[in-house]
Amino acid sequence: MVFSSLVFLFAYLPFTLLAYYLVPRGGRNIFLFFINLLFYGWGEPTLVLLMLLNIVINYAGGFLVDKYRSNEKKKKLYLILTCVIDIGILGLFKYTGMICETVNLLPFINIPTIEISLPIGISFYTFQTMSYVIDVYRDDAPVSKSFINFGTYVALFPQLIAGPIVRYRDVAYQLTHRKETMEKFTKGVLLFMVGLGKKVIIANPLGTFVTQIFATTDSNGVLGSWVGIIAFSMQIYFDFSGYSDMACGLGNMLGFEFLKNFNYPFISKSISEFWRRWHISLSTWFKEYVYIPLGGNRKGIKRQIINLLIVWGLTGLWHGAAYNFLLWGFYYGILLILEKFVLQRFLEKMPAVVQHIYTLFFVIIGFGLFYFTDMSELGAFMCSLFDFSQGLFGAQALTLFLQNLPLFLAAAFACTPLSSKLYARVQDFGGMWLLQTAFCLVVLFISTSSLAKQSYNPFLYFRF
């Protein structure tokens, strides 16, 4: 189930909230545990078993690591064992196809390619449960005494399928001691509305636009190609950060507090700043559990470069089992290395405008690698960004752009922190609740209407 669906908004959510607050505090985690399974199992119920397996393994892993806390050898053994199983399951379900294809590239080998469909959210919850076992090992988090509480944490429906990747240590206390308050609930509703608006009102129409404009890649002209890839970059941002906002908002409604996952990434002045603002929970995870254990920057420049390449190669692969994602990861790895050791000195002396343009240019090109999974299409598209021989702006692309111009401007504005700065100034005025209510209703009305519209399918034969 996704948040931006009628069934979630008008059936699952009302029921869950009502039941959650009717259940006495002591039973709320048990209730959440089961209602999460319904949420997750809605589309593909059998995959619930896989998630339960993951919960059991990591619960047991954490338990064993804790039990042998004084026996360094055994403790390490159980940690490694758990992590190997976790990565093994993730690898089996996510990368088998890619590995088969790669092996088949070798001469004289032709193994059948096994198609395994990716269980939704597996990349997210696997990383969450691994963070738990590692944190217990490092004494950064207490061991979970209750299977239900641990299961509730892993399967918590707000962040289950698209993040943020909540570390166990950040919610361990909240799992047992959270307080649901009206203030938090209202804050959650407002955040949820912001997220729903980002997703349904901005990201979805941008997505339609992107599909339409990339249907005619060879006749869009230089500007058309740029408009397309900029729209795609914004679509990804609003889609993903909207989902994170909805997750945090829903968490608030249930009494939780999650950390921010996006912080206006497009206003960054360098690539490394961009990655401190984009998908923060993922960058944090890789830093804490991969980069620093590998030695980080403490073992000399050579080793640091290798570490960065490993981390970014893995970050790329985490996003998807395809070579363009690997390329995308290395692209950022190399950019960050260049930035750190060469460019930074020069950039800092440049005017802010140049720093912004530099960052946006590489980020947007990066999303090109993200969109075109086919290498030859990718190559053709990259050329079209700089090839003026095909004209400036194709007629069809221009029409499409003009039709969506107000959406574009609104989206560009929403990429900047201007609106939240403005909001911070006025939020203490007495009549603010009226504006907030109006905002909620407008988002609800427009979102409901676009979601209802998706189901309105006049039967095609009557076109004739």
Added chain:
Amino acid sequence: MEIKNKNIKISSFVPAAAFLLFIYVMGIWFLLAPKREYSPSEKRYLQKFPEVSFESVANGKFGENFESYFADHFPLRTMWVGLNSYYNLAIGNNGANGVYNCSDGYLINAPVSTENQIEKNINTIIDFKSAIKAPVSVITVPSTGYICNDVLPAVHNRYNDDEYFTQISEKLEKNSINFIDLRDRFKKAYAGGTELYYKTDHHWTVDGAYEAYTEFCKKLNITPAEKNSFKTEKYDNFYGTTYSTSGFWLTAPDKIKLLAKEHKGLTVEITEGNETKKYNSIYFKKHLDEDDKYPVFLDGNHAYTEIVNPDAKNGTIVLVKDSFAHCFAPLLTENYSKVIMVDMRYYKESVSEIVNKENPEQVLFLYGIDNLATDTSLPWLE
């Protein structure tokens, strides 16, 4: 839940209350409201409550169908669809649903994709012509947006009718097929104030069809029936296809006009599969009670229709067509004693066999240009 800070005003919770009120009202409304079976504006049956079984739940089919069920019966669904259309219009995205909201109350389909079936379909017609003896003519109806371009919104995709028509006429004339190019005549008539197309439907009006009929007669050297020899009937409240696809519910309805003439002994035989039904009128007035009244002409789409008029002087004409022909065929019956209509989307037997058996004076292909561009059933001719 508790209020932590007692200094906070109750009013600060109003946004959350409004949110809860909205999701609960809609949720409960959905539970209580009676469910419809059929959606006339979409011409489809709505999703029924999905079957619950171990298998359907386990393979996710139940969840999927339940989502369709929920969406299909969502409270105020029609209103939401309309709200979305007008929202898109308000933010400048006219044509978001593939229909432009134009001045003068016109709802016009956006142009078809430039990657289309026209060349393939024309080649099929040429191949067909070489296999039969009867003379062949082709009429393609220009798209509404091409003729009525003055009402279109400022930002719209280009209608490529000129390119298509040139391409078609060159190909057909090379193969000695008669192409009746309606562009000039239509532009003149439209400039003169004739409503050639419906405002809320993609079809042409009887007046549009009459223009095409006279042009056709002129090309073939036969005398068209005078317009004033017919009795004009007009009916209100016609909401056509572009209306129901667009969601622009505030658009004023169309009028539908018929040109009627009594002929003794006129019969209409409609064949669908193995079943043939016989009628005495071209007009099926029961459809005038529906929103979409266009099926008043010959009862809408059917595989095979035969109209016999003993009063007419000429022999037989075979009409391979889409629904644009439904208001055109009645005019042909003034001249041809037997009009055989074949719809390739439903008729899956040999058309050349009909031609060999009936030995018609003329074979006419009549398609709207948009349909010719998107139709994939014409190759059944072979």
